Amino acid sequence: QQQVKQSPQSLIVQKGGISIINCAYENTAFDYFPWYQQFPGKGPALLIAIRPDVSEKKEGRFTISFNKSAKQFSLHIMDSQPGDSATYFCAASNESASKIIFGSGTRLSIRP
Amino acid sequence: SAVISQKPSRDICQRGTSLTIQCQVDSQVTMMFWYRQQPGQSLTLIATANQGSEATYESGFVIDKFPISRPNLTFSTLTVSNMSPEDSSIYLCSVVHMDSYEQYFGPGTRLTVT
Numbered sequence: 149q150q151q152v153k154q155s156p157q158s159l160i161v162q163k164g165g166i167s168i169i170n171c172a173y174e175n176t177a178f179d180y181f182p183w184y185q186q187f188p189g190k191g192p193a194l195l196i197a198i199r200p201d202v203s204e205k206k207e208g209r210f211t212i213s214f215n216k217s218a219k220q221f222s223l224h225i226m227d228s229q230p231g232d233s234a235t236y237f238c239a240a241s242n243e244s245a246s247k248i249i250f251g252s253g254t255r256l257s258i259r260p
Numbered sequence: 261s262a263v264i265s266q267k268p269s270r271d272i273c274q275r276g277t278s279l280t281i282q283c284q285v286d287s288q289v290t291m292m293f294w295y296r297q298q299p300g301q302s303l304t305l306i307a308t309a310n311q312g313s314e315a316t317y318e319s320g321f322v323i324d325k326f327p328i329s330r331p332n333l334t335f336s337t338l339t340v341s342n343m344s345p346e347d348s349s350i351y352l353c354s355v356v357h358m359d360s361y362e363q364y365f366g367p368g369t370r371l372t373v374t
Contacts, residue, residue: 180361191352191365192303194261237302241361247293248363250303 150175152240154251162259167225169254171238174219178240182248183212183223186235195236196223228258262287262355264366272372273343280339281369283353288333291356294326296349297368303352309336343373 153172161167171181182197198205198212198221205212211224225232238251263286273279283292292309307328308316315328330336340347353366 182361182363184365189368189370191264191354191367194362194364197362241363247305247308252302 150249152238152249152251154238154254156254157252158255158257160257160259161228163228163230165228165258167228167232167256167258168222169236169238169256170220170222171240171251172218172220173240173249175240175242176219177242178249180241181212181214181221182239182241183210184237184239184250186237186253192237225256228256230258230260232256233258261362262289262357262364264353264355264364266351266353266366266369268369269367270370270372272374275344275373277343278339278341279343279371280337281351281353283336283338283366285334285355287357289355289357292330292336293354293356293363294328294336294338295352295354295365297352298349306338306351309338340371343371345373347371348373 155170179200183195184192185195186192196207196210196212198214200216203214209226214221236254239248241248265284267282294306295303296306297303305318306321306326309328309330311330325341327339350368350370352368354363356363
């Protein structure tokens, strides 16, 4: 019940295309859903996050879509650029625990 | 956001020895965590570092192996004790600010045990 399932494991997208990464959760107590971006040799960096009271959040080229009834959320990267090539982790937590449960990660490669 | 530093950034250690990793934050934070990340893998929570009291460990992690200290709101240490090659990993400190859910990560410590 504590798992966050992430797919795909790896993704290759052409420059300018849309990258889509999907996650699903089971614990309905989760109320905070962040996405992290990690470059090789670096710690994960908070990219964007959403709470379940909204269905979408957009920051620049990055959008989170959230479907509370299906217990699914996804990250969309518009106009993908080679600099977006990194590993992306979805995650979930709840206020009382504050512990973040991470998905397994998606290695994204943007082809020039 | 928070600026988090970790020392050392990397180390190569002999089997059976111990290494202490330091985590320093530039502002007061409510919660500090220690994670482990195997190469190419996701992050696994080791423990929550509690100020002035014993850390709260996740299943599979014990205090004798991973003693943690947090003497104040901006500093914590993680010791990896009696190391074996299986302890080779990246160890990450993370923090949660006082007024948000947002969790930030340090740059990590890359540990290799030979």
